[in-house]
Amino acid sequence: MNQLTEEERKEIIESPPIGTWSLMLIVSLSMVAGWLFLYYGVFLPRGMIN
Amino acid sequence: MHIDPLEKKWAQIVLAICALFVGIIMIDALFHSVNAPSNVETINSATLHLSEEFAEDNLGVQIDDKGDITIRMVAGRYSFLPKKIAVPAETKLTFRWVSIDVLHGVHIPMTNMSTMIVPGFVAEIETSFPKPGNYPVLCNEYCGLGHDHMWSKIDVVEKDQWVKPQITSKEGDTK
Amino acid sequence: MNDITERRLALSHMWVAFIAFILACFMGEYQVLERSGLFESLDSPSVYFASVSTHGVLMAYVLTTFFIMGFGYYTASTSLKVPIWNKQLAWGGFGLALLGTVLAAIPLLLGLASVLYTFYPPVQAHYLFYLGATLLIVGSWVWCGIMIKMFLQWKQEHPGETVPLAMFATTMNAMLWLWTSAGVAMESLFLILPWSFGWVDTIDVGLARTLFAWTLHPIVYFWLIPAYIAFYTFVPKHAGSYLFSDELARAAFIVLVVFSLPIGFHHLYMDPEQAKGWKMLHGVGTFIVSIPTFMTGFTVIASLEIAGRLRGGKGLFGWIGSLPWTNTMVLSVILSLLMLIFGGWGGLVNASYAMNAMIHNTAWVPGHFHLIFAGTTVIMYFAIAYYLWPILTKKPLYSNNLALVQLWTWFIGMSIMTTPWHVLGLLGQPRRISSVVYNNLMTLSWKPYELLMILGGLVLLGSACLFIYLIFKTQFGAANEAFEGEVEYAETYHPVTDLPEYLNDIKLWNKVIAVLMFISFGIPILQFFFMDTYDSSAWGY
Numbered sequence: 210m211n212q213l214t215e216e217e218r219k220e221i222i223e224s225p226p227i228g229t230w231s232l233m234l235i236v237s238l239s240m241v242a243g244w245l246f247l248y249y250g251v252f253l254p255r256g257m258i259n
Numbered sequence: 260m261h262i263d264p265l266e267k268k269w270a271q272i273v274l275a276i277c278a279l280f281v282g283i284i285m286i287d288a289l290f291h292s293v294n295a296p297s298n299v300e301t302i303n304s305a306t307l308h309l310s311e312e313f314a315e316d317n318l319g320v321q322i323d324d325k326g327d328i329t330i331r332m333v334a335g336r337y338s339f340l341p342k343k344i345a346v347p348a349e350t351k352l353t354f355r356w357v358s359i360d361v362l363h364g365v366h367i368p369m370t371n372m373s374t375m376i377v378p379g380f381v382a383e384i385e386t387s388f389p390k391p392g393n394y395p396v397l398c399n400e401y402c403g404l405g406h407d408h409m410w411s412k413i414d415v416v417e418k419d420q421w422v423k424p425q426i427t428s429k430e431g432d433t434k
Numbered sequence: 435m436n437d438i439t440e441r442r443l444a445l446s447h448m449w450v451a452f453i454a455f456i457l458a459c460f461m462g463e464y465q466v467l468e469r470s471g472l473f474e475s476l477d478s479p480s481v482y483f484a485s486v487s488t489h490g491v492l493m494a495y496v497l498t499t500f501f502i503m504g505f506g507y508y509t510a511s512t513s514l515k516v517p518i519w520n521k522q523l524a525w526g527g528f529g530l531a532l533l534g535t536v537l538a539a540i541p542l543l544l545g546l547a548s549v550l551y552t553f554y555p556p557v558q559a560h561y562l563f564y565l566g567a568t569l570l571i572v573g574s575w576v577w578c579g580i581m582i583k584m585f586l587q588w589k590q591e592h593p594g595e596t597v598p599l600a601m602f603a604t605t606m607n608a609m610l611w612l613w614t615s616a617g618v619a620m621e622s623l624f625l626i627l628p629w630s631f632g633w634v635d636t637i638d639v640g641l642a643r644t645l646f647a648w649t650l651h652p653i654v655y656f657w658l659i660p661a662y663i664a665f666y667t668f669v670p671k672h673a674g675s676y677l678f679s680d681e682l683a684r685a686a687f688i689v690l691v692v693f694s695l696p697i698g699f700h701h702l703y704m705d706p707e708q709a710k711g712w713k714m715l716h717g718v719g720t721f722i723v724s725i726p727t728f729m730t731g732f733t734v735i736a737s738l739e740i741a742g743r744l745r746g747g748k749g750l751f752g753w754i755g756s757l758p759w760t761n762t763m764v765l766s767v768i769l770s771l772l773m774l775i776f777g778g779w780g781g782l783v784n785a786s787y788a789m790n791a792m793i794h795n796t797a798w799v800p801g802h803f804h805l806i807f808a809g810t811t812v813i814m815y816f817a818i819a820y821y822l823w824p825i826l827t828k829k830p831l832y833s834n835n836l837a838l839v840q841l842w843t844w845f846i847g848m849s850i851m852t853t854p855w856h857v858l859g860l861l862g863q864p865r866r867i868s869s870v871v872y873n874n875l876m877t878l879s880w881k882p883y884e885l886l887m888i889l890g891g892l893v894l895l896g897s898a899c900l901f902i903y904l905i906f907k908t909q910f911g912a913a914n915e916a917f918e919g920e921v922e923y924a925e926t927y928h929p930v931t932d933l934p935e936y937l938n939d940i941k942l943w944n945k946v947i948a949v950l951m952f953i954s955f956g957i958p959i960l961q962f963f964f965m966d967t968y969d970s971s972a973w974g975y
Contacts, residue, residue: 260681260932260934260937261679261681261928262679262681262682263678263736266678266679266682266729266732269728269729270725273725276728277721277722277725280721280782280786281717281718281721284717284786284787284788284789285714287788288710288787294710294787294788295704295710295713295787295790295791296704296706296791297706297710297713298706299706299707299961299965300706301965301966301968302968303968304968304970305968305970305971360973361556361970362554362556362639362643364704364794366794366796366862366864368862368863368876369861369862369876371788371791371792373704373791373792373794373795374704374705374791375702375704375706376706377639377640377643377705377707378556378639378968378970379638379639379640379707379967379968379969379970380706381706382706383706395872395874395876397862397864398864399794399795399864399865399866400554400795400866401483401549401550401554401557401866402975403557403973403975404479404480404548404975406479406867406868407479407867407868407869407870407871408871
């Protein structure tokens with residue numbers, strides 16, 4: 210276990226969560242792509258529905 | 260209330276994603292007729308054979324004088340009747356499904372012909388089949404111990420090869 | 435505080451939950467084997483549908499309700515640092531719910547209630563089934579009442595103070611359950627019980643389905659919220675850090691509870707008894723309720739990021755590797771979130787109004803809810819059990835390593851079982867069939883996926899047995915040392931000051947829910963009293 214100074218700890222705790230932000234962006238954009246693929250690539254080509 | 264700036268940006272992205280999905284769905288629903296089947300119409304499931312519309316000799320595929328195709332089907336344990344029908348591909352079709360007994364669901368795999376069939380209601384759905392082929396018509400709601408066996412057949416024929424039945428109903432005739 | 439009653443309440447409820455769970459797991463594996471047609475000797479629709487009905491009731495109603503009550507009682511007591519209010523009443527509720535469960539189990543196991551856990555009329559089961567299910571629900575209302583009473587009493591005795599997050603969420607969940615179960619309770623009391631007792635001859639099928647749809651969506655949030663409680667109030671400390679945002683956690687629970695209720699019609703998208711305007715309205719609401727889950731992902735993962743970085747993780751994603759993967763709570767949340775990505779995405783597809791036709795009542799649907807419920811939610815139930823069992827029994831967890839194996843195998847088994855299940859749905863396989871007997875070449879393409887599902891189910895069954903083994907050995911095995919520990923809730927780095935009252939109380943949200951429910955369900959339910967409907971008589975199966 211590395212020993213962090215009180216200052217280093219504070220810095221980590223208070224810095225913006227860029228890893229989380231990147232991860233959420235990647236995941237959500239993949240979800241959108243997947244949804245668009247299903248909607249336009251599978252659902253609509255199967256025929257009209259009303 | 261303190262919100263981390265990145266989390267605030269994330270919230271905006273989430274709202275945008277939801278707006279995108281809702282937007283596409285609503286525009287398609289309102290302007291391109293992409294809707295869940297929702298024709299609320301009641302009927303007495305116990306006396307279908309006595310009704311004009313769903314009497315046995317009125318079932319199946321019919322075309323009216325305007326060229327609109329209506330298919331009347333009856334669901335009952337354990338089949339869909341008529342057991343074999345033929346329709347043209349790439350054409351708007353109006354299906355009207357009723358149940359003679361319990362809850363059923365019907366789906367023609369690889370198509371958007373999907374609806375619940377609730378006793379007491381006529382389930383009406385407009386759809387079309389882009390690809391010709393022999394498709395099974397499957398029940399997808401538990402309706403009893405024979406549910407596995409509940410299916411019928413539909414032939415989707417090339418438009419120019421489909422044999423029209425005699426015109427037996429007038430436009431808008433639903434009885 | 436001598437908490438022996440609190441511990442007994444928690445353990446009793448959770449044992450009922452997990453015994454129901456393991457029995458249902460065996461049924462599940464039987465079902466996937468039977469359905470594949472590999473072993474002709476197993477072929478039997480009557481046994482299959484009795485099994486599916488029992489499996490569904492045990493997993494969806496018994497495992498969940500009892501676990502949530504037990505966890506809730508202990509959370510209330512430890513977070514508020516008070517004894518349970520009216521312990522006799524709590525035991526009374528437990529007894530009533532247990533009685534209901536046993537009453538329902540009898541016809542289920544005898545094949546007299548093969549109507550599935552959704553029991554849509556007009557197929558009719560033996561009245562004992564419906565009566566038992568109703569008593570189970572009424573017993574759970576006792577728990578709801580006690581949670582709300584303890585919440586209100588604490589607020590009265592601590593004016594101006596912030597209710598601990600774990601109790602705020604638990605109480606919101608109790609309020610959610612009261613609202614949620616009202617749908618099926620009305621269906622039961624006014625439609626099904628009189629009909630199954632023979633007091634009336636017919637039943638309004640459209641109204642019954644609509645009332646059940648009222649319950650069918652929010653019930654899954656009732657199940658999910660305890661998993662989120664663990665996400666927010668246990669995970670950060672186990673990972674070695676802080677809860678990223680207490681206020682957003684409260685906001686997430688509020689939006690989840692409020693918007694999970696008025697959206698049941700996404701279960702009726704393909705139904706003819708409701709019009710499309712209402713379906714669209716419920717569809718929009720369904721997308722709104724996805725927002726708090728997206729936000730929860732951020733808050734929880736941010737808490738984990740801090741933990742990983744404090745442990746030396748560097749760079750954009752290095753913190754993931756440096757998390758304490760050998761801590762059962764941390765491992766569980768990671769695996770749970772992975773399953774939430776795919777399960778949640780599947781939910782977005784289901785919610786998408788007309789696109790629902792692509793997957794409605796196909797095998798995609800059970801694939802989806804096994805992934806999101808049996809996966810995302812139940813793995814957190816395991817995590818909570820591994821955390822609480824030593825505290826409740828005062829004995830150390832029998833084996834942390836085996837617990838890690840159990841969690842990994844649950845995740846792996848779930849992935850192997852539910853992925854092909856989703857594909858089968860896209861390939862058109864219906865749900866709720868006990869065998870594949872359609873004389874059509876298309877069904878040949880289904881076979882490999884069914885075989886994969888058998889394998890996934892086997893892994894899951896082994897994992898489930900290991901889980902039971904671990905909690906059993908922890909509680910009843912000979913321990914080398916005693917375990918002394920208390921529940922420790924996560925803290926924020928900066929203390930929460932100035933919390934607005936709307937994030938600290940339930941009364942306002944109760945009113946908001948009432949208004950939204952009136953808008954979303956008022957006319958759709960009332961219509962049945964103004965339309966000429968043709969009710970159905972009872973059918974056997």
